[in-house]
Amino acid sequence: MAVSASKDKQEPxxxxxxxxxxxxxxxxxxxxxxxxxxxxxxxxxxxMGAD
Amino acid sequence: xxxxxxxxxxxxxxxGQLASAGDYLALMKPRVMxxxxxxxxxxxxxxxxxAHPVLAIISLLAISVGAGASGAINQWYDRDMxxxxxxTRSRPxxxxxxxxxxxxxxxxVAAALSVLVLALSAGYLAAGLLAFTIFFYAVIYTVWLxxxxxxxxxxxxxxxxxxxxxxxAAITGEVTLDSLLLFAIIFxxxxxxxxxxxxxxxxxxxxxxxxxxxxxxxxxxxxxxILIYALILAPLAVLPVATGLASVWYGLAAGGLGLVxxxxxxxxxxxxxxxxxxxxxxxxxxxxxxxxxxxxxxxAMRGWL
Numbered sequence: 001m002a003v004s005a006s007k008d009k010q011e012p013x014x015x016x017x018x019x020x021x022x023x024x025x026x027x028x029x030x031x032x033x034x035x036x037x038x039x040x041x042x043x044x045x046x047x048m049g050a051d
Numbered sequence: 052x053x054x055x056x057x058x059x060x061x062x063x064x065x066x067g068q069l070a071s072a073g074d075y076l077a078l079m080k081p082r083v084m085x086x087x088x089x090x091x092x093x094x095x096x097x098x099x100x101x102a103h104p105v106l107a108i109i110s111l112l113a114i115s116v117g118a119g120a121s122g123a124i125n126q127w128y129d130r131d132m133x134x135x136x137x138x139t140r141s142r143p144x145x146x147x148x149x150x151x152x153x154x155x156x157x158x159x160v161a162a163a164l165s166v167l168v169l170a171l172s173a174g175y176l177a178a179g180l181l182a183f184t185i186f187f188y189a190v191i192y193t194v195w196l197x198x199x200x201x202x203x204x205x206x207x208x209x210x211x212x213x214x215x216x217x218x219x220a221a222i223t224g225e226v227t228l229d230s231l232l233l234f235a236i237i238f239x240x241x242x243x244x245x246x247x248x249x250x251x252x253x254x255x256x257x258x259x260x261x262x263x264x265x266x267x268x269x270x271x272x273x274x275x276x277i278l279i280y281a282l283i284l285a286p287l288a289v290l291p292v293a294t295g296l297a298s299v300w301y302g303l304a305a306g307g308l309g310l311v312x313x314x315x316x317x318x319x320x321x322x323x324x325x326x327x328x329x330x331x332x333x334x335x336x337x338x339x340x341x342x343x344x345x346x347x348x349x350x351a352m353r354g355w356l
Contacts (some may be wrong), residue, residue: 028072036164039109043171046105 057220066203070153074143078126078154079161086339087118093343094215094233097296097350100223102173110173110221114214117165117181117243121210123158124189127151129197138252158189180220184213198260201267207235208241214353215343229296232287236342239284243277243316244335250274250319250328274320277331281316285309288342301349308338 077182091114095107102110126144128135134145143149161186170178192207200206212234219230246264249256250273251275265273288309292302315334321329 025070036168039168039170042105043168045108046103047171050103 070143070149075147075157078143078149078157079116079125080122080126083122083211084115084119086211088115089340090233090343091115091214091218092315093347094218094230095222095232096347097215097229098175098219098222099350100105102222106172107222110169110177111218113165113169113172114181114217114221116161117169117185118214120158120161120165121185121188122255123154123161125193126155126186128189128193129160130154132198132261135259136252136255138255149259157269162189169217169221174224176224176226177217177221180213180217180226183193184210184217187213199262201264204245208238208245211241212237229291229294232294232296233343233346236284236288237339239280239287239320240335240339243280243284243312244332244339246277247319247328247332247335251332270323271320272324274316278313278316278320281309281313285313291346295348297346298353300352301345304345305342308341312338 088111091111095102095111126142129139130142130144130151132137133142140147144151144154162182166178166182166185166206169181188207188210192203192210196203196207215233215237216226216230219233220226249263249265250270253263253270256263257266264276285306288305289302291297291305292299297305312334315327316330319331
């Protein structure tokens with residue numbers, strides 16, 4: 001039962017659910033880009049401090 | 052309606068829309084990544100260099116992502132073989148959770164970003180070594196060697212052995228004899244480790260058409276080669292004592308572990324059962340962990356004494 005439930009979660013039945021998953025993934029991508037911006041900022045600040 | 056829903060689902064699956072964050076993590080081979088993080092951290096620590104802790108953490112993260120990226124490109128190329136083998140059948144690509152084009156794009160973008168971030172945080176030498184590692188694993192091993200020669204994991208093992216060298220270079224900006232020694236330990240550890248796995252998975256490799264040594268040369272020749280590599284590895288792991296990287300105490304522990312490795316390989320050659328191959332495979336993981344943990348503990352204790 002648990003396996004089938006998790007499979008249902010992995011494979012949405014309707015287009016609306018799929019669009020919701022795509023939306024989630026777009027937000028995850030936004031998070032990655034924001035994290036990279038923060039990372040570059042931190043590297044710059046630390047390196048400027050070291051120099 | 053049912054047909055329509057199914058066709059929409061298939062369309063989305065082809066576009067990779069069914070993948071979760073966990074599937075992308077699986078694409079990066081998290082178990083291999085954890086070994087890369089560990090050996091890279093060891094290289095960073097043993098270098099004895101001084102780097103800003105934030106930059107060191109960012110460098111470690113970049114190297115880990117680089118390793119994951121090469122894993123993603125490897126899974127993209129090997130998806131046909133992975134769908135045949137029991138061990139790899141449930142990976143995101145053969146399971147249809149991620150579209151091949153998405154996996155390749157993910158791998159290439161992650162690889163480029165990891166090299167770029169490492170160049171900024173640790174310099175061009177470390178970034179160049181990371182780029183070479185990714186290229187070696189994704190192209191030289193995966194595309195060129197893996198399907199062509201029984202020496203695939205011997206030469207390809209260089210990719211897995213490079214992380215401590217990259218970590219060392221990230222902290223000190225140089226490649227030294229000691230960092231090359233760490234490389235050599237993993238390089239000579241890789242063949243007996245993977246051949247032990249191949250001995251009890253040889254049917255899988257045969258079915259997938261991978262020319263692993265047990266498939267091409269037979270089990271006995273493989274067991275002989277495992278012993279030869281164990282005999283090279285055991286003294287090699289003691290060499291850090293000679294270069295001054297580790298103390299005699301480490302040497303004694305590494306020597307003892309090496310003897311166990313050689314003994315297990317010799318017993319495997321003599322009796323040849325799959326249970327001994329499985330035991331050697333498990334011990335090899337434990338061995339590498341203890342060697343690198345031992346080197347770090349030894350250096351930490353020398354700092355205190």
